[in-house]
Structures are given as structure tokens and as C-alpha cells.
Amino acid sequence: MGGEDCLSGLRVLDLTQFEAGPSCTEALAWLGAEVVKVENPAGGDPGRAINPPPGTDSHYFLQYNANKKSITLDLKAPGGLSLLRGLAQRADVFVENFAPGAIDRLGLGPAAIRALNPAIIYAQVKGFGAGSPFEKNLAFDMIAQACGGPMSITGEADGPPLKPGPTIGDTGTGMLLAISILAALYRRTRTGLGEHIEVAMQDAMFQYVRGAFATETRTGKPCPRAGTGSVLASNPPMGTFPCKGGGPNDYVYVYTSRANPEHWRRLLGVIGRTDLSDDPRYATSAARAERVDEVNEMVATWTRQRDKHAAMRVLGEAGIPAGAVLDTAELLGDTSFADRGIMQTIHHPTIGSYRMPAWPVRFSGRPPPVRPAPLLGEHTEAVLAEWLGVPAGAST
Amino acid sequence: MGGEDCLSGLRVLDLTQFEAGPSCTEALAWLGAEVVKVENPAGGDPGRAINPPPGTDSHYFLQYNANKKSITLDLKAPGGLSLLRGLAQRADVFVENFAPGAIDRLGLGPAAIRALNPAIIYAQVKGFGAGSPFEKNLAFDMIAQACGGPMSITGEADGPPLKPGPTIGDTGTGMLLAISILAALYRRTRTGLGEHIEVAMQDAMFQYVRGAFATETRTGKPCPRAGTGSVLASNPPMGTFPCKGGGPNDYVYVYTSRANPEHWRRLLGVIGRTDLSDDPRYATSAARAERVDEVNEMVATWTRQRDKHAAMRVLGEAGIPAGAVLDTAELLGDTSFADRGIMQTIHHPTIGSYRMPAWPVRFSGRPPPVRPAPLLGEHTEAVLAEWLGVPAGAST
Numbered sequence: 001m002g003g004e005d006c007l008s009g010l011r012v013l014d015l016t017q018f019e020a021g022p023s024c025t026e027a028l029a030w031l032g033a034e035v036v037k038v039e040n041p042a043g044g045d046p047g048r049a050i051n052p053p054p055g056t057d058s059h060y061f062l063q064y065n066a067n068k069k070s071i072t073l074d075l076k077a078p079g080g081l082s083l084l085r086g087l088a089q090r091a092d093v094f095v096e097n098f099a100p101g102a103i104d105r106l107g108l109g110p111a112a113i114r115a116l117n118p119a120i121i122y123a124q125v126k127g128f129g130a131g132s133p134f135e136k137n138l139a140f141d142m143i144a145q146a147c148g149g150p151m152s153i154t155g156e157a158d159g160p161p162l163k164p165g166p167t168i169g170d171t172g173t174g175m176l177l178a179i180s181i182l183a184a185l186y187r188r189t190r191t192g193l194g195e196h197i198e199v200a201m202q203d204a205m206f207q208y209v210r211g212a213f214a215t216e217t218r219t220g221k222p223c224p225r226a227g228t229g230s231v232l233a234s235n236p237p238m239g240t241f242p243c244k245g246g247g248p249n250d251y252v253y254v255y256t257s258r259a260n261p262e263h264w265r266r267l268l269g270v271i272g273r274t275d276l277s278d279d280p281r282y283a284t285s286a287a288r289a290e291r292v293d294e295v296n297e298m299v300a301t302w303t304r305q306r307d308k309h310a311a312m313r314v315l316g317e318a319g320i321p322a323g324a325v326l327d328t329a330e331l332l333g334d335t336s337f338a339d340r341g342i343m344q345t346i347h348h349p350t351i352g353s354y355r356m357p358a359w360p361v362r363f364s365g366r367p368p369p370v371r372p373a374p375l376l377g378e379h380t381e382a383v384l385a386e387w388l389g390v391p392a393g394a395s396t
Numbered sequence: 397m398g399g400e401d402c403l404s405g406l407r408v409l410d411l412t413q414f415e416a417g418p419s420c421t422e423a424l425a426w427l428g429a430e431v432v433k434v435e436n437p438a439g440g441d442p443g444r445a446i447n448p449p450p451g452t453d454s455h456y457f458l459q460y461n462a463n464k465k466s467i468t469l470d471l472k473a474p475g476g477l478s479l480l481r482g483l484a485q486r487a488d489v490f491v492e493n494f495a496p497g498a499i500d501r502l503g504l505g506p507a508a509i510r511a512l513n514p515a516i517i518y519a520q521v522k523g524f525g526a527g528s529p530f531e532k533n534l535a536f537d538m539i540a541q542a543c544g545g546p547m548s549i550t551g552e553a554d555g556p557p558l559k560p561g562p563t564i565g566d567t568g569t570g571m572l573l574a575i576s577i578l579a580a581l582y583r584r585t586r587t588g589l590g591e592h593i594e595v596a597m598q599d600a601m602f603q604y605v606r607g608a609f610a611t612e613t614r615t616g617k618p619c620p621r622a623g624t625g626s627v628l629a630s631n632p633p634m635g636t637f638p639c640k641g642g643g644p645n646d647y648v649y650v651y652t653s654r655a656n657p658e659h660w661r662r663l664l665g666v667i668g669r670t671d672l673s674d675d676p677r678y679a680t681s682a683a684r685a686e687r688v689d690e691v692n693e694m695v696a697t698w699t700r701q702r703d704k705h706a707a708m709r710v711l712g713e714a715g716i717p718a719g720a721v722l723d724t725a726e727l728l729g730d731t732s733f734a735d736r737g738i739m740q741t742i743h744h745p746t747i748g749s750y751r752m753p754a755w756p757v758r759f760s761g762r763p764p765p766v767r768p769a770p771l772l773g774e775h776t777e778a779v780l781a782e783w784l785g786v787p788a789g790a791s792t
Contacts, residue, residue: 005583049655050654050655051611133732139719142626142651149722149724151636166546168562168564172571172604176757179423179427183402203756211456213728214458215447218455222725223723230537249548253539255538255539316534321534322533325542327618332613336527340526343602356609357603361600362593
């Protein structure tokens with residue numbers, strides 16, 4: 001039991017770089033697949049070079065390539081290309097996210113690889129979908145977030161569009177591709193059939209902004225930005241409230257669900273305003289929406305006297321949905337995540353000890369173990385020997 | 397071929413509501429599983445009632461429950477509970493996202509259900525993980541986004557934390573659960589083993605903010621907010637630039653990758669400043685970072701004279717990563733998404749015709765077809781007859 005043997009025996013040939021593709025194949029690696037990352041010998045995945053410490057790979061690269069193997073092949077040389085074709089014949093899954101057209105120019109497009117291995121699941125990430133007017137355009141996380149809806153619904157109501165910090169354009173896309181690959185593999189266990197799967201980063205964004213589409217359809221207008229509120233509806237009190245400390249993240253989120261009127265009554269108890277429990281001016285979400293500033297000030301008067309951790313604890317114990325706004329330092333430093341295996345410390349040969357998030361889903365009580373991302377070409381000989389029987393020392 | 401038969405024959409018993417759970421089971425339904433949503437007879441999933449048009453289900457509900465069946469059972473009555481247990485014996489997957497403790501109080505916790513059906517994949521979503529100091533707390537999308545990192549890295553550099561509009565706390569969590577369920581099912585095809593899978597919404601957020609953790613580890617400081625930039629690094633020009641029109645989303649995103657110096661040279665060509673092509677003051681990303689206002693103004697001078705669509709087209713054709721900030725109305729109205737099956741029009745018995753995003757991944761060239769979300773209890777008789785042999789008319 002546990003997650004790390006779910007995909008054992010599965011061979012993934014991974015021609016991805018940066019994040020959208022690597023986040024997908026890393027999920028497969030964490031769940032037990034043998035993921036072989038194929039990199040060019042001249043530096044490999046450019047993600048290795050995003051602000052690296054001197055003489056090693058970047059922390060960025062380590063995050064998205066844990067539990068994988070790395071081999072180097074020169075795909076512009078006949079020998080490298082021939083080895084790649086051999087590996088593809090023995091792989092269950094092939095994933096790539098090169099710029100549009102690049103994989104076809106290498107002669108490794110879906111038709112070529114599926115001709116060699118009809119049962120392979122061939123998966124691609126592009127910025128814009130085939131058939132889109134922009135299908136030849138380049139894309140990165142931020143371009144997908146601009147063109148796919150996320151930026152239009154992020155920011156203050158009267159301010160400009162902002163980019164969500166989470167990399168929904170990259171990892172958000174990668175997760176949809178991983179689901180699709182696993183579903184196709186499940187069918188293959190019964191039918192033996194391969195598949196060609198494509199996801200465009202712009203299209204993938206829709207999966208994460210569907211509440212905004214619901215609001216658009218309901219109101220007939222573009223869904224607006226909501227600051228710290230919800231694009232579904234205003235529902236006061238709802239949002240971040242300032243806490244002691246005055247730092248950039250000294251806020252606590254407080255939410256009272258319309259679906260459960262008890263949240264508001266419990267909140268009145270916590271903030272010492274049970275005198276208002278039966279007051280019709282505040283009894284419903286709709287009534288409170290007419291006095292939003294007054295309602296928010298009642299809550300803020302209470303939160304300003306506490307630090308965010310204390311506020312979260314007291315509100316949470318009272319059965320009110322609440323959460324401190326936590327920054328990366330607070331999260332990395334919270335030992336409860338390490339105790340539960342959600343954060344794991346890895347030992348990388350050139351970076352040293354390093355704490356990073358694991359696959360955050362627990363199987364029989366624990367997440368799968370994290371192993372460090374590979375050095376460039378670390379597994380070239382081993383993989384070519386195991387997959388193709390190439391004797392040690394014979395590879396390029 | 398196609399995605400819609402990948403999971404055919406798979407039976408999913410779906411005790412989820414709102415979004416984190418339903419987004420997971422909807423992905424399975426889109427890919428061919430028979431997903432039976434079990435709802436209370438008194439209104440069902442509270443998501444049905446989030447701003448619904450009069451006399452029908454909400455658009456919100458329709459987004460997250462397409463392609464599912466609905467049955468009603470009173471799980472607080474012995475008859476309903478007994479039927480649920482019978483269904484669980486015949487299911488492959490069981491998914492729930494009730495408030496902490498609720499499923500155990502019903503006698504339907506993991507131990508109870510796995511005793512009835514040892515091969516079942518039993519999957520749960522909670523707000524905070526078992527073992528967390530907050531494991532009994534309630535959570536919603538915004539609470540997860542506050543406590544899991546996303547809000548701390550979203551907003552202007554000198555402004556307060558904001559909530560990303562995309563529902564990463566809900567759908568972002570649901571996607572990780574779907575991957576985990578499918579991986580466990582893949583193992584089950586070989587071993588027959590069931591599994592107990594849990595994901596906490598707070599923990600799941602880490603998957604989407606790992607670039608920020610990399611920045612934290614590199615700098616030793618909490619990752620700051622970056623407005624429309626990237627939490628990885630400033631890399632000018634990079635961000636939204638104002639376009640003609642002056643509306644709330646009349647911006648175009650322009651990005652020049654540090655990994656490809658050609659982006660900047662191409663941009664100089666487009667904006668008519670090839671006089672600067674070899675100027676060392678602008679030649680590298682680091683040099684441009686010292687003149688960020690000047691560099692941004694060069695780009696803005698060009699973008700202000702164009703509408704965002706024209707700007708995106710011209711920049712994109714020149715090989716520069718660029719994207720218009722598109723709002724929900726522009727995306728719903730763009731026929732190219734409908735032509736490619738990324739948006740599909742469904743015909744719902746009480747809502748009527750309605751366009752919504754499909755599973756945005758294409759299998760052999762097209763996304764799986766969308767069928768409308770079920771009416772409350774629409775399939776009670778049919779499912780009880782098919783799964784349990786209960787004669788029509790005999791069910792509660």
C-alpha cells in the first residue's frame with residue numbers, strides 16, 4: 001500500500017521542460033512510474049538554469065523533477081535520434097511540451113511515434129490548441145493566465161487585472177494532462193489501445209475559472225474581479241481582515257457561508273456581539289450585504305486585537321470557516337507539514353539538504369516519498385542498458 | 397478512441413458537494429465512468445442553490461456535475477443507509493467531501509466501507525489534513541487559498557494579499573484527487589488492491605505554489621507578491637501593458653524569456669526600435685532590469701496605439717510570447733472554442749440551452765462530449781435497479 005507503487009512498471013519517456021510538462025510527469029513519477037527525462041547534452045532542461053545557486057541546478061528545477069531519471073541524447077544527431085526511437089518502442093507513455101512544430105521537425109511527432117509503438121499514450125502540451133488562430137504562438141504560464149480567464153478575475157474590483165501567483169497556467173495544465181494520461185492507461189489495460197492526447201494551456205485555464213463562467217451566464221456580463229471575495233457572489237462578512245503585526249500577510253480570512261446561517265451566529269458569539277443574534281438588520285446574507293462596511297468593521301475591530309494565528313484558532317474552534325494568510329516562510333517552517341510527510345527533506349548531491357513539498361495526497365495515511373531530481377544525464381548508461389541492452393560505455 | 401470511453405465500466409459512488417469533490421468526480425465522469433451522485437432528498441447538493449435562476453438548479457451546479465447521475469437517499473434513515481451500503485459493495489470508487497467527522501457519524505467511514513468492499517478506492521477531501529492542528533476546521537476554497545500560500549503571493553508588490561479568482565482551493569484540490577484515484581485504480585487492475593486516499597485542501601495548494609517555495613529557498617525570505625510579474629524573478633519587459641479601449645481588461649501581456657534572448661530582439665523589431673538591438677544598456681535581462689520603467693514605457697507606447705487583439709496577433713506572429721487579457725464574455729463568445737469542442741452547448745431540461753467549458757483535453761483530436769448535470773434524484777430508480785436489482789417503484 002501507499003502511493004509510490006501505484007504505477008510501478010510503467011515507463012514514461014519524458015521530453016518536457018520548464019513546468020507544464022514536468023509537473024505532469026513528476027506526478028506520475030511520485031506515484032511510481034519510471035520517468036526518464038530526455039535532455040540535450042548542452043545544459044538540458046532550461047529550467048535547470050532559472051536562478052540556480054552557483055555550480056548546480058536551480059531550486060525551481062528540483063521542485064518539478066523529483067523522482068525522475070535523466071538521460072542525455074542529442075536528438076539532432078542520427079545516433080541520438082535512433083536511441084530515442086528505440087526507447088519510444090519500449091515506453092508506455094510519451095510526453096512532450098516543446099514549442100509548436102518542434103517535435104515534428106525532429107521526426108518524433110505523434111504519427112511517427114505511434115507508428116513505432118501503436119499502444120503508446122502520446123501526450124502533448126501546447127500554449128494554444130490545434131485549430132486556434134494562435135496555434136503557432138508561444139506560451140508560458142502568464143500568457144495562459146492572460147488568455148484563459150484567470151487574470152480577468154484576479155485583482156481589486158476597481159483595479160487592473162493581476163496574475164494569480166500560483167502557476168495555474170503551467171501546473172494547472174499539467175494536472176489535467178496527468179488525469180487524461182492515466183485514464184487512457186486504464187483503458188489500455190482492458191483494450192491494449194494507445195491514444196493521442198493534447199492539451200492547450202489556454203484551454204486548460206477554463207477548468208479553473210468555471211465559477212466565473214457561471215456568474216457570466218447568470219448575469220449576462222463579464223465576470224468582474226472581487227479582490228479577496230468570491231466571483232460567485234458577495235456574501236459579507238467574507239474576505240481578509242487585518243490582524244496585529246502589520247506585516248504584509250498579517251491577515252485572517254473570515255467566511256460565513258450563505259448555505260449555513262450558523263456561521264454568522266457563531267461569529268457574533270466570538271466577537272462578543274450576541275446582542276445582534278436576532279437582529280433582522282443582520283440576520284441574512286442579503287441583509288448584511290446592505291451594510292457591508294458596518295459588518296466588516298465589526299469583524300475587523302475584533303481581528304485587529306489578535307495576531308492571525310490566534311484569530312484563526314479561536315474562529316476555527318467556534319466552527320467558523322477562517323484561515324490565516326500564510327506565507328512561504330511560515331509554511332516551510334511549520335513542522336506539522338514535515339511530521340505528516342507533506343513537506344519532505346531531500347538530500348541532493350550538489351544542493352545539499354533541501355525541504356520541498358511532496359505529492360500532497362496521502363495513500364494509507366502518508367504521501368509517497370520524494371527522491372531528489374536527477375543530475376543532467378545521471379541515468380544515461382543505466383537506462384540505455386536496461387531499456388535497450390546498450391552495453392555500458394557504448395552510449396553517446 | 398476518444399476520451400469518453402477511457403473509464404467505461406467504472407462505477408463511482410459520489411457523496412460530494414460544492415466543488416472540490418464534484419470537480420474530481422466530474423473529471424472521472426467526462427472520461428467515461430458511471431458517476432452516481434448520492435444526494436439528500438431535501439434539496440440535495442447545496443451547490444444546486446448557489447444563485448439559481450427561479451425554479452431550477454444553479455449554473456454553478458451545472459458546471460461541476462455534468463455527465464453524472466443523481467440518486468436521492470436519506471442516509472439518516474435505516475433504509476437509505478442500507479441501500480448506500482449495497483451500492484458501496486458494487487462500486488469501484490467512493491468519494492466524499494463532507495465536513496470533518498460527518499461521514500464517520502453516518503457509519504460510512506473508510507474502515508466501514510472497506511470492510512464491505514476491500515477492493516474499493518475510498519477517497520476523501522478535507523480542509524486540513526489528519527494530524528494538522530486544524531484537522532477539525534471547516535474550509536472552503538478561500539480558506540485553502542489563505543492558508544496554503546496562494547493569497548500571500550497574489551496582489552501588487554506593495555498591496556495587500558488578494559485571492560486568485562480561479563478556484564485552486566476547490567478544483568485545484570479535486571484534480572490532485574482524481575490523479576490519485578486513477579493511479580490507485582491502475583494498480584488495482586494488476587493487484588486487486590483497494591486504497592484509502594485523503595487530500596487536504598490546504599496541503600493541495602503547495603502543488604500550485606512551488607515556484608514561490610523555490611524563490612523562498614533561494615532568497616531565504618518569504619516569497620513576495622509580484623503584481624502581474626512572476627514570483628520566480630523580474631524579467632522586464634514582463635507584465636500587462638495597456639491597450640486601446642480603456643476597459644477593465646484592455647491589456648496585453650508581453651513576456652520576454654531570459655532563456656531566449658531572441659524574444660527581446662524580436663520585440664524591438666515590432667515596436668520599431670531596432671536601433672537598440674545591439675545596445676548593451678538593453679541587451680540582457682539583467683541590464684533591462686536596471687531600466688525597468690524606461691523599458692516598460694517603450695512597450696506601452698506601442699501597445700496604447702492598438703487594441704489588445706491586434707497587439708496579441710502582431711506580437712504572437714513575430715514569435716514573442718504575448719496574450720490579450722480575455723474576460724469571460726470574450727471567451728464564451730469566441731466561436732473558435734466551440735468549433736474545437738472546448739466549449740460545448742448543452743440542453744438542460746429546466747435551464748435550456750447553455751454553453752459551458754468541457755474537459756479541455758483532446759483525445760484523438762476532440763474533447764469528450766458534455767451531458768447536462770442531472771436533476772435531483774433523476775436516476776434513483778434506474779441506478780437502484782441496475783446496481784441492486786431493486787424493482788422500479790420500490791425505492792425510498
